Amino acid sequence: MSQTVDRALTILASLGEGPASLEQAAGRIGVHKSTALRLLRTLEEHGFVHRQSDHRYRLGGRLFSLAQQALEGIDVRQVSAPYLASLNERYGHTVHLAVLEGAEVLFLDKVDARYPSGSDSWLGPASRIGKRAPAAATALGKVLLADLSEDQLALTLEDQEFPARTPRSLRSADELRAELTAVRRQGWSLDQGEYEEAVNCVAAPIQGIDGTAIAACAISAPVRLASVSELSRLLPELLCTVEAVSLAYGGSPTPRWCENRCGAKHAVRASHT
Amino acid sequence: MSQTVDRALTILASLGEGPASLEQAAGRIGVHKSTALRLLRTLEEHGFVHRQSDHRYRLGGRLFSLAQQALEGIDVRQVSAPYLASLNERYGHTVHLAVLEGAEVLFLDKVDARYPSGSDSWLGPASRIGKRAPAAATALGKVLLADLSEDQLALTLEDQEFPARTPRSLRSADELRAELTAVRRQGWSLDQGEYEEAVNCVAAPIQGIDGTAIAACAISAPVRLASVSELSRLLPELLCTVEAVSLAYGGSPTPRWCENRCGAKHAVRASHT
DNA sequence: TTGGCCATTGCAGCCCGTGCAACGCAGGGT
DNA sequence: ACCCTGCGTTGCACGGGCTGCAATGGCCAA
Numbered sequence: 001m002s003q004t005v006d007r008a009l010t011i012l013a014s015l016g017e018g019p020a021s022l023e024q025a026a027g028r029i030g031v032h033k034s035t036a037l038r039l040l041r042t043l044e045e046h047g048f049v050h051r052q053s054d055h056r057y058r059l060g061g062r063l064f065s066l067a068q069q070a071l072e073g074i075d076v077r078q079v080s081a082p083y084l085a086s087l088n089e090r091y092g093h094t095v096h097l098a099v100l101e102g103a104e105v106l107f108l109d110k111v112d113a114r115y116p117s118g119s120d121s122w123l124g125p126a127s128r129i130g131k132r133a134p135a136a137a138t139a140l141g142k143v144l145l146a147d148l149s150e151d152q153l154a155l156t157l158e159d160q161e162f163p164a165r166t167p168r169s170l171r172s173a174d175e176l177r178a179e180l181t182a183v184r185r186q187g188w189s190l191d192q193g194e195y196e197e198a199v200n201c202v203a204a205p206i207q208g209i210d211g212t213a214i215a216a217c218a219i220s221a222p223v224r225l226a227s228v229s230e231l232s233r234l235l236p237e238l239l240c241t242v243e244a245v246s247l248a249y250g251g252s253p254t255p256r257w258c259e260n261r262c263g264a265k266h267a268v269r270a271s272h273t
Numbered sequence: 274m275s276q277t278v279d280r281a282l283t284i285l286a287s288l289g290e291g292p293a294s295l296e297q298a299a300g301r302i303g304v305h306k307s308t309a310l311r312l313l314r315t316l317e318e319h320g321f322v323h324r325q326s327d328h329r330y331r332l333g334g335r336l337f338s339l340a341q342q343a344l345e346g347i348d349v350r351q352v353s354a355p356y357l358a359s360l361n362e363r364y365g366h367t368v369h370l371a372v373l374e375g376a377e378v379l380f381l382d383k384v385d386a387r388y389p390s391g392s393d394s395w396l397g398p399a400s401r402i403g404k405r406a407p408a409a410a411t412a413l414g415k416v417l418l419a420d421l422s423e424d425q426l427a428l429t430l431e432d433q434e435f436p437a438r439t440p441r442s443l444r445s446a447d448e449l450r451a452e453l454t455a456v457r458r459q460g461w462s463l464d465q466g467e468y469e470e471a472v473n474c475v476a477a478p479i480q481g482i483d484g485t486a487i488a489a490c491a492i493s494a495p496v497r498l499a500s501v502s503e504l505s506r507l508l509p510e511l512l513c514t515v516e517a518v519s520l521a522y523g524g525s526p527t528p529r530w531c532e533n534r535c536g537a538k539h540a541v542r543a544s545h546t
Numbered sequence: 547t548t549g550g551c552c553a554t555t556g557c558a559g560c561c562c563g564t565g566c567a568a569c570g571c572a573g574g575g576t
Numbered sequence: 577a578c579c580c581t582g583c584g585t586t587g588c589a590c591g592g593g594c595t596g597c598a599a600t601g602g603c604c605a606a
Contacts, residue, residue, distance in 0.1 A: 002315040004277040009319040016342045032565045042275040046282040050374055059343040061379040064403025067340035069289045070332040101323055106334040130337025295553060305596045
């Protein structure tokens, strides 16, 4: 929309791939050196890029502080942190917290698996805090999409691709809609190697004051360590956790009374719409 | 330098303080609504801001991923991580890794104290990853400033204030220079409640291939738990650590190097000095 | 239905961003 | 010592695109 800002942001993104000299930076986005210079200077004034002693530009500290500030501002993250840690503590699997952003999920928090991280148990690079992933391909995404109205969903899925990341990936909006219907009914979602072939996930929504899903929580594990049915066995715990977070977030600051009721909690949940 | 980009970045920074409607955002930076709209749209296209369902803007996921990407790209962070963890393991105090950026230190990594975090042992909010702090007021900063040439130092300190954060803060460039002389002689620096009144630190430089300080490592502890002399007792350990990191960092750039020489040729690790 | 509020759009004016070309400077080759 | 190449930086004239006003549209509440 705004050419100048567009270029500045492009140059900023390009620096994410590594430091660059003025000429390189200009080349990467296809503008004249002097143009790139002025953009970089402006970015530098604001601390978004930093000029190192060899005159090359790299991303600056302002980026870190802004990102950090933003993360701190997301209170669902604060609230849920201890619950995620507790889930991780009990079963050792990786736990994720994510929100929906357009047609992608954005990972807000992560507690790494507690088993020794051999190459087989590594969940891939796709789950670092701040990373994003196509919503339709993940348990987290599906549970968040399931909460959208039909209108919102249509808008969100507009122009979306359904690439075959793995053989089990959903390949069309229709497949996704069918899946979402099931997710709505049961209140949680499953990912059987649809995103990373060797990784299974279960996810459930965290609900805000008005009952809409504001975030989602997932347990992920390599198929080698937990089959889908084994993972499903953790469902009651997961549902308890998201319920506790939802309550804690929704107003009542009551900390983990979850454990009292967890035993009684089963997979049956009222469909929320 | 560039008005449009300047405004866009200002608006971005202002969103760091919390979500805002179009009108609020425009008001914060003093431009017309339509102008703010176009800037925000451009930022949104790039994912730096995100529009939530109530039409308000908040910082977007791109910010997180860029920041994360940049953090991963800083290899001194990777290299030193295990050493920092080990230091923390042995004495329980908070350990920091930081670099110099202008007249500020930028915290790259942090291992939190292992003692129960009562209000007395909390180091304050000033040390999160990505946060910055005035270099002259911290042990980390002093040890990094001490490595600059007189010219660089003069340039860096230009227009710098020396606010009295605490009664022991350095109040002028002259005081700082005197301190730096001592730091240079001894090879490490001390912060006796100059930044946070109740916190002491010791810091030492991590040196790159050419012997210049590329980062610094510090041990911090509340005065209640460790007096300056107690902290000084950890100096040998700290110096050992930074030496080990320096060697690990400077000696062999990447461990993969020997396994795959052809590929490594392309991995640009030019000595730009 | 009306009115108010806010996001959004169209548009004319002119500011300011753009790219060219020239300059300064450092490094390396002869 | 010289030149020469490569890169960052500066000055400048042109016109593209940014700006702010005003009008429109959509939503909510009274």
